[in-house]
Amino acid sequence: MVLKVILVLFYILSAIVSIKLMLENRDPSKTLIWVLIFMLFPVVGILIYAVLGRNIRKIKMKKTYKMANTMKKENLLFNLDEMKELAQGQSIMIKEGKLPYSENIDLRVLRVVSLLLNTGIFPFTINNNVEIYVDGNEKFKNLVKDIRNAKDHIHLEYFIIKDSEIGEQIKKELIEKAKAGVKIRIIYDDVGCWRFWFHRKFFNEMRTHGIKIIPYLKGKITIPIGGQLNYRNHRKIVVIDGKIGYTGGINIGDEYIGKNKKFGYWRDTHIRIEGTSVYMLQMIFLTDWYYNTKEVLLEEKLFPKLNIKGNAMMQIVASGPDSDWESMHYAYFYAICQAKKSIYIETPYFIPDESLLKALKCAALSGVELIILFPKIADHKIVNTASYSYFQEILESGGKVYLYNKGFLHSKVIIIDDFMASTGSANMDLRSFKLNFEVNAFIYDRKIIDEIKKDFMTDLGNSEELERMKFESRNTFMKVKESISRLFSPLL
Numbered sequence: 001m002v003l004k005v006i007l008v009l010f011y012i013l014s015a016i017v018s019i020k021l022m023l024e025n026r027d028p029s030k031t032l033i034w035v036l037i038f039m040l041f042p043v044v045g046i047l048i049y050a051v052l053g054r055n056i057r058k059i060k061m062k063k064t065y066k067m068a069n070t071m072k073k074e075n076l077l078f079n080l081d082e083m084k085e086l087a088q089g090q091s092i093m094i095k096e097g098k099l100p101y102s103e104n105i106d107l108r109v110l111r112v113v114s115l116l117l118n119t120g121i122f123p124f125t126i127n128n129n130v131e132i133y134v135d136g137n138e139k140f141k142n143l144v145k146d147i148r149n150a151k152d153h154i155h156l157e158y159f160i161i162k163d164s165e166i167g168e169q170i171k172k173e174l175i176e177k178a179k180a181g182v183k184i185r186i187i188y189d190d191v192g193c194w195r196f197w198f199h200r201k202f203f204n205e206m207r208t209h210g211i212k213i214i215p216y217l218k219g220k221i222t223i224p225i226g227g228q229l230n231y232r233n234h235r236k237i238v239v240i241d242g243k244i245g246y247t248g249g250i251n252i253g254d255e256y257i258g259k260n261k262k263f264g265y266w267r268d269t270h271i272r273i274e275g276t277s278v279y280m281l282q283m284i285f286l287t288d289w290y291y292n293t294k295e296v297l298l299e300e301k302l303f304p305k306l307n308i309k310g311n312a313m314m315q316i317v318a319s320g321p322d323s324d325w326e327s328m329h330y331a332y333f334y335a336i337c338q339a340k341k342s343i344y345i346e347t348p349y350f351i352p353d354e355s356l357l358k359a360l361k362c363a364a365l366s367g368v369e370l371i372i373l374f375p376k377i378a379d380h381k382i383v384n385t386a387s388y389s390y391f392q393e394i395l396e397s398g399g400k401v402y403l404y405n406k407g408f409l410h411s412k413v414i415i416i417d418d419f420m421a422s423t424g425s426a427n428m429d430l431r432s433f434k435l436n437f438e439v440n441a442f443i444y445d446r447k448i449i450d451e452i453k454k455d456f457m458t459d460l461g462n463s464e465e466l467e468r469m470k471f472e473s474r475n476t477f478m479k480v481k482e483s484i485s486r487l488f489s490p491l492l
Contacts, residue, residue, distance in 0.1 A: 090124065091117040106419040108338045109444045112331055113315065116442065119325035121283075122315045128275030129310030130441075130448050133248070134411075134455050136256035139270040140166055143238065143246060146272075147173045150240050152301045153183040155285045157216075157237040159192040159425070162253035163202040170252055171206055178209045187288055189233040190215035192251075214292050216437075231321050233288065234425050234436040236270075237281050242304045245278035247271060247316075247424055247439055249412045258407065263377060265407030267459065269346070269423045269452075271441060274309040280316035284439055312445035319426070320437035328426055328440055329433040333359055335416045342369040344456050346413040347428035350374060350387040356428075357390060361397040370399035373459055374466075375409035383429070386485035388478075395468040402463035409459070412440075413452060421449045 094114045116122040133139040147154060147170075154177060161167060178184050186206070193215070203213050216233040238246035248270025250256045258265045273281070286297055319328045336343060336359040343363055350372060352360065364370040372394060378384035391401045414428070415421045424440030426432040443449060 119327040125276035128312040131272040155239040157187040160251035164254040184211040186213040245273040245281040263408035269411040344415040346373040346411040351429035364397040364399040376403040389482035389486040401466040406462035
């Protein structure tokens, strides 16, 4: 009798939550999946929803606005007001056709730039020097060098920081700089670094030397609930002395330097920046730091005057569930729709929404060369399986899919014709566009785009084509697995 009452109560609760979901006007497919789960598994469904399903975009929006007002009152963004004004000014100049040298810039670039200016404070800068790294060994070699040369502060923000060989090396270098008086702050994702809930020695050793380390969205109990498990800080950011910045797809762990036997060589993309765009990486870090600590950082040294290091045009773009707009998602959609010659995509996970999938298929059907590079080795089997269900439609529309077989492909890159390239932490999937906190660099410099494209072609040479006829002849069991995985892909 008691069991029946509990079941009825959960069915009533499921009905209430279902109505709430419908009133939120979420993605219909996602809403229907949740309703189906509630109908079939009312008790388990509600528990899963409590952990994974709550939409914190609107919940956190109010908190974010409150936080922004507080930050303004506290003068945290004392010299970033100029950046906001710059973004607004750039948007107006583009609209009025008064942007200097705009006659020499592809109109599509101006449209992407304008879109990003209107969806957030993402001003473009033209005085950047950018170095491209294709694996962790390149990245960490240069990062260690920059850490050793740090004079004032080092800021690190990673989804994963592992107690590993490279982790120990970075820890050692940071402790030495802390002893020398350099201020060091580290943000790690509380879900990405779950293992350290039980093995805190790695972090605590750094804390004993004055290094400040905090988790992002730390759960109040052992298992984070209320959406925190689902909304992850996937960003990879390093800022050194406010002058040098790093971002990309590489976390801190031995697999990222090719020392995991399962994956072997780990192909990734990371960039090192010198120039005004470093200010944006700094702003993102400080905002994340304040959000989790309420600590206001006012040192002017955080935003030093910078000498011109290069002439690369780019924008640093941050996105997350607390943003008004899905900036990266919108920018990708527009750029894909504007492609005339080619669309090259590298991604370890391929789960586009209906709009992006249609845009890609339309491009391929219209004669645009569409190539997707995807890892042959899977690190997340369900996500990997779901991705293959989308490849069917890509191949049918005339696009090509290649499987990288030199090792594991973790690179997140999209190249549209010769006018835009983007790389960073965001994958080509729903999680990155809607759920995770991400950061990407949108690059409009022809020389750098050519370099990224060259790396893409090298990867293509280390890949095998997924032939349509062979793919379509795969057994029924695989097709069923793919379809089931795809059904739940909005929740992955």
